Amino acid sequence: MQVFRHIPSQSSAPIALAIGNFDGVHLGHRAIxxxxxxxxxxxxxxxxxxxxxxxxxxxxxPTTAPAxxxxxxxxxxxxxxxxxxxxxLSRFDHKLASMSAQAFMDDILRRLDARLILVGAxxxxxxxxxxxxxxxxxxxxxxxxxxDLTVKGERVSSxxxxxxxxxxxxxxxxxxxxxxxxxxxxxxxGDKLGRVLxxxxxxxxxxxxxxxxxxxxxxxxxGIGDVAxxxxxxxxxxxxxxxxxxxxxxxxxxxxxxxxxGCHVHVIFLKKLRDEEKFPDLEALKRQMxxxxxxxxxxxxxET
Numbered sequence: 001m002q003v004f005r006h007i008p009s010q011s012s013a014p015i016a017l018a019i020g021n022f023d024g025v026h027l028g029h030r031a032i033x034x035x036x037x038x039x040x041x042x043x044x045x046x047x048x049x050x051x052x053x054x055x056x057x058x059x060x061x062p063t064t065a066p067a068x069x070x071x072x073x074x075x076x077x078x079x080x081x082x083x084x085x086x087x088x089l090s091r092f093d094h095k096l097a098s099m100s101a102q103a104f105m106d107d108i109l110r111r112l113d114a115r116l117i118l119v120g121a122x123x124x125x126x127x128x129x130x131x132x133x134x135x136x137x138x139x140x141x142x143x144x145x146x147x148d149l150t151v152k153g154e155r156v157s158s159x160x161x162x163x164x165x166x167x168x169x170x171x172x173x174x175x176x177x178x179x180x181x182x183x184x185x186x187x188x189x190g191d192k193l194g195r196v197l198x199x200x201x202x203x204x205x206x207x208x209x210x211x212x213x214x215x216x217x218x219x220x221x222x223g224i225g226d227v228a229x230x231x232x233x234x235x236x237x238x239x240x241x242x243x244x245x246x247x248x249x250x251x252x253x254x255x256x257x258x259x260x261x262g263c264h265v266h267v268i269f270l271k272k273l274r275d276e277e278k279f280p281d282l283e284a285l286k287r288q289m290x291x292x293x294x295x296x297x298x299x300x301x302x303e304t
Contacts, residue, residue, distance in 0.1 A: 024069035101126025
């Protein structure tokens with residue numbers, strides 16, 4: 001899969017283009033990508049995606065924008081798995097935000113030679129969001145509006161998934177995503193406190209400071225060989241040790257003794273055990289960590 005960070009002066013071949021933010025790449029997004037691949041194949045077109053970085057809501061309101069469900073790297077990995085040939089990664093800045101709908105069609109869509117465009121039913125484009133599907137069709141573009149997907153009567157959306165994660169309902173989030181929720185990042189060196197307490201942890205570097213979930217979870221960690229390793233993850237600001245701490249993701253793996261510093265791993269969240277809390281001292285924290293491990297081990301025993 002090729003990734004372009006600019007719009008080429010002209011396209012090397014006509015394309016089918018899906019446009020959207022695709023945060024989470026949930027079941028609704030996957031329906032668009034599946035339709036993209038199928039329709040592109042039927043018409044002899046390259047299946048391509050245009051997405052935006054940062055998310056437009058982060059650009060317009062960085063302090064109140066919703067938490068991201070997926071990092072850019074995670075999105076690109078899932079695009080490749082879905083059979084996308086090219087991704088056009090458009091920087092969402094003042095220039096793009098102020099671009100007229102007509103300029104978007106002339107300077108981007110026609111330059112890409114987009115013969116088929118696939119979008120969600122609520123797709124809008126251009127300054128002040130004045131453009132929509134009718135304008136694209138009036139301009140001569142072949143547009144397919146992929147209808148919303150529902151699961152048990154509920155519309156699949158990034159907003160619904162964020163709420164499920166915030167509520168600790170990982171089963172519901174997984175039903176909307178089509179997979180268990182996960183976060184990925186490189187294993188980095190931490191302060192080694194977990195090792196001192198008898199619970200060594202892998203510290204996972206997160207690119208964004210506002211994850212969509214907090215607490216202590218039974219998890220599996222993948223990305224090291226062919227096996228996913230069970231463990232306990234703590235995602236939070238570590239109030240027992242720090243004041244105004246940065247959100248940190250730490251994973252204690254069961255019966256594990258490998259050096260994995262620098263590895264890029266995926267933390268798969270399976271069951272919420274409890275909320276994060278502040279303990280009076282490290283001994284109290286250590287006792288709770290033992291309880292957390294026991295609950296997680298019980299979960300994995302019952303899982304099979």
